[in-house]
Amino acid sequence: MKLIDSSTEHKILEAAKTEFLEFGLYGARMQNIANRAGINKALLHYYFRNKEKLFDKVFESALERYFSNMDIMSDDRLDFKERVHGLADRFLDFLNEYPQMALFLIKEVSANQILFIEKVDKNLRGNKTLLSALLDAQQKGVVSLENPMVFFVQLISMCTYPFVAKPLFTVIAERNETSWNSDSLTELRASIHSFIDHQLNLA
Amino acid sequence: MKLIDSSTEHKILEAAKTEFLEFGLYGARMQNIANRAGINKALLHYYFRNKEKLFDKVFESALERYFSNMDIMSDDRLDFKERVHGLADRFLDFLNEYPQMALFLIKEVSANQILFIEKVDKNLRGNKTLLSALLDAQQKGVVSLENPMVFFVQLISMCTYPFVAKPLFTVIAERNETSWNSDSLTELRASIHSFIDHQLNLA
DNA sequence: ACTTTTGTTAACCATTTGGTTAAACCATGA
DNA sequence: TCATGGTTTAACCAAATGGTTAACAAAAGT
Numbered sequence: 179m180k181l182i183d184s185s186t187e188h189k190i191l192e193a194a195k196t197e198f199l200e201f202g203l204y205g206a207r208m209q210n211i212a213n214r215a216g217i218n219k220a221l222l223h224y225y226f227r228n229k230e231k232l233f234d235k236v237f238e239s240a241l242e243r244y245f246s247n248m249d250i251m252s253d254d255r256l257d258f259k260e261r262v263h264g265l266a267d268r269f270l271d272f273l274n275e276y277p278q279m280a281l282f283l284i285k286e287v288s289a290n291q292i293l294f295i296e297k298v299d300k301n302l303r304g305n306k307t308l309l310s311a312l313l314d315a316q317q318k319g320v321v322s323l324e325n326p327m328v329f330f331v332q333l334i335s336m337c338t339y340p341f342v343a344k345p346l347f348t349v350i351a352e353r354n355e356t357s358w359n360s361d362s363l364t365e366l367r368a369s370i371h372s373f374i375d376h377q378l379n380l381a
Numbered sequence: 382m383k384l385i386d387s388s389t390e391h392k393i394l395e396a397a398k399t400e401f402l403e404f405g406l407y408g409a410r411m412q413n414i415a416n417r418a419g420i421n422k423a424l425l426h427y428y429f430r431n432k433e434k435l436f437d438k439v440f441e442s443a444l445e446r447y448f449s450n451m452d453i454m455s456d457d458r459l460d461f462k463e464r465v466h467g468l469a470d471r472f473l474d475f476l477n478e479y480p481q482m483a484l485f486l487i488k489e490v491s492a493n494q495i496l497f498i499e500k501v502d503k504n505l506r507g508n509k510t511l512l513s514a515l516l517d518a519q520q521k522g523v524v525s526l527e528n529p530m531v532f533f534v535q536l537i538s539m540c541t542y543p544f545v546a547k548p549l550f551t552v553i554a555e556r557n558e559t560s561w562n563s564d565s566l567t568e569l570r571a572s573i574h575s576f577i578d579h580q581l582n583l584a
Numbered sequence: 585a586c587t588t589t590t591g592t593t594a595a596c597c598a599t600t601t602g603g604t605t606a607a608a609c610c611a612t613g614a
Numbered sequence: 615t616c617a618t619g620g621t622t623t624a625a626c627c628a629a630a631t632g633g634t635t636a637a638c639a640a641a642a643g644t
Contacts, residue, residue, distance in 0.1 A: 186621080204407050205492075208602060218623050223603065281491060284546055288484060289408075291548045298552050309557050327559055328568045331550055332576075335542035340534050342545065343487055345494045347534055349501050354512050356530055365531045373535075376579065389591080411632060421593050426633065428591095590641070597634070602627105609622070614615100 187225050189215040191235065198236045199278045202285055206233075237286060238297060244283060245301040247272055251311040258311075258320050259378055262333075265308055266370050269337040274363065280342045308333070321378050329377055336370050390428050392418040394438065401439050402481045405488055409436075440489060441500060447486060448504040450475055455509040461523050462581055465536075468511055469573050472540040477566065483545045511536070524581050532580055539573050 193214035197206045208229055212219040226232035247268045251261050273280055287294045312326040323329050340347065344358070351358040396417035400409045411432055415422040429435035450471045454464050476483055490497045515529040526532050543550065547561070554561040 184621095202407075204405075207600090209600095219602090220604080220624085221622065224621075229602065281487065284484065284549065285488060287546075287548050291552075294548070295552055298549075299556070302553070302556050307553065307557075309553055309559075313557060313559065324572065325565070325568045327554060327561060327565055328572050331543050331561070331565070331569065332539050332572060334546070334550075335538045336535050339538035339542035339545070342542070343490075343537070345490050345497070346487065346501075347537075349498055350505070350510065350512055351530060353502070353505050354510075354516060356512075356516065358530060358534070362528070362530055362534070365528045366534065369527065369531050369535060373576070387591090410630090412630095422632090423594085423634080424592065432632065586644085588641100588643075590639100592639075593637085595635085595637105598632095600631080601629090603629100604627075605625085607623085607625100609620105611620085612618085614617085 186215075186217060186221060189217065190222060190225055190232075194232050195236050195240075198233055199240075199276075199282050202282065203229075203233050203289070238300075240279060240283060241297055241301055244272075244279065245307070248307045251306040251308055258315050259374070261311070262308075262374050262378065263371055266333065266337055266374065267367070269334075270363070270367055270370075273338060273341040277341050277344060280338050284342065322380070323377065324380065333370070333374065336366075336373065340366060389418075389420060389424065392420065393425060393428055393435075397435050398439050398443075401436055402443075402479075402485050405485070406432075406436050406492070443482060443486060444500055444504055447475075447482065448510070451510045454511055454514040461514075461518050462577070464514070465511075465577050465581065466574055469536065469540055469577065470570070472537075473566070473570055473573075476541065476544040480544050480547060483541050487545065525583070526580065527583065536573070536577065539569075539576065543569060 193211045197211045208222055209219055250264045309330045315321045316326050347358045396414045400414045411425055412422055453467045512533045518524045519529050550561045
């Protein structure tokens with residue numbers, strides 16, 4: 179019987195995750211991954227056959243983790259507005275914990291758009307996502323948005339791009355004798371919440 | 382005397398721009414650039430010495446073009462609010478014309494943060510940027526924002542991320558039987574304008 | 585005309601890199 | 615104890631790739 183999580187396999191996945199998140203599919207080096215994991219390079223191929231297969235494992239688990247934040251949109255204990263607020267919080271917390279995640283996903287999705295469609299399907303299937311929840315709520319009259327798709331894009335943008343472009347914002351802030359730090363994040367969060375309130379109240 | 386723009390040099394730069402914008406520094410291939418330009422690979426080195434130097438030329442010109450949008454913040458014919466509105470429009474138009482630009486810049490800035498600081502300095506020096514204009518206006522009492530840095534980040538995020546993550550949004554939209562197209566862009570623009578008005582009027 | 589400089593090419597080189605192989609290692613059970 | 619099968623390693627290989635070279639062509643200078 180094959181062990182699901184032999185120690186070596188796990189070490190490889192952790193090392194691969196670190197390497198791929200930092201350098202992407204092209205930039206990552208198999209030898210580096212082996213070094214990080216403290217094992218021989220041939221073992222990578224023994225366990226995962228080739229670079230792409232290994233990358234796929236890492237990518238899929240990242241994608242899954244990313245979309246899992248959407249779960250809150252199906253939480254029956256919360257009313258609709260609370261769900262949207264909660265989702266924004268979860269996104270901000272998630273990206274604050276894994277700042278490289280957003281850029282990593284975007285880079286790889288852009289690099290291989292066709293392949294990505296299938297993978298997103300897997301993750302969307304069955305789960306409520308923000309957009310489908312918005313369209314649903316709109317149709318049922320729970321909310322009355324100018325354009326749900328636009329609201330969706332704006333909200334995701336405000337939650338995500340600050341982390342994607344953190345290096346850019348940091349440099350520009352410094353050049354203007356101010357800063358972009360954890361306090362700013364707190365205030366960004368507050369501002370996003372009031373954006374949500376403002377938009378959902380417009381009606 | 383050296384010709385500023387020998388036809389060959391220009392062809393190479395155009396080809397390099399296309400290749401680098403699509404594949405980035407690592408992904409781009411010198412042979413591909415030569416093929417695109419219809420010349421021998423050795424000529425790339427004859428004109429630009431090596432890959433990094435060639436990339437630098439492309440990168441710097443992209444960065445310059447990006448920051449040139451900020452010029453409008455010094456336009457004396459407009460009042461402050463008009464400038465901010467105008468800037469949002471210029472960014473949206475610019476990114477709509479070169480959709481790969483945003484991701485390209487972010488990718489390369491993240492990959493080589495230290496090097497980038499110097500280059501951004503060159504572009505910021507002397508020119509008014511959105512952030513400095515905001516801080517300035519805030520200090521002079523022209524506007525009264527909760528937090529100028531946060532407003533800055535939110536505005537840039539809403540203008541930029543929709544293009545960065547266009548593949549992602551497109552797929553998600555399709556999976557929900559809606560779409561993310563040029564009409565959406567028009568509505569996004571309107572929504573950003575009302576966001577600006579709302580924020581600048583809060584006081 | 586002819587010499588010098590600039591532009592261009594095909595062939596070549598060194599290194600990197602993903603991937604393979606054959607042998608060794610090691611646990612387990614007969 | 616020793617045969618078996620999964621695990622691990624060092625050495626190796628082929629392809630890709632950035633970069634160089636030497637010879638040649640075209641222009642420019644005299």
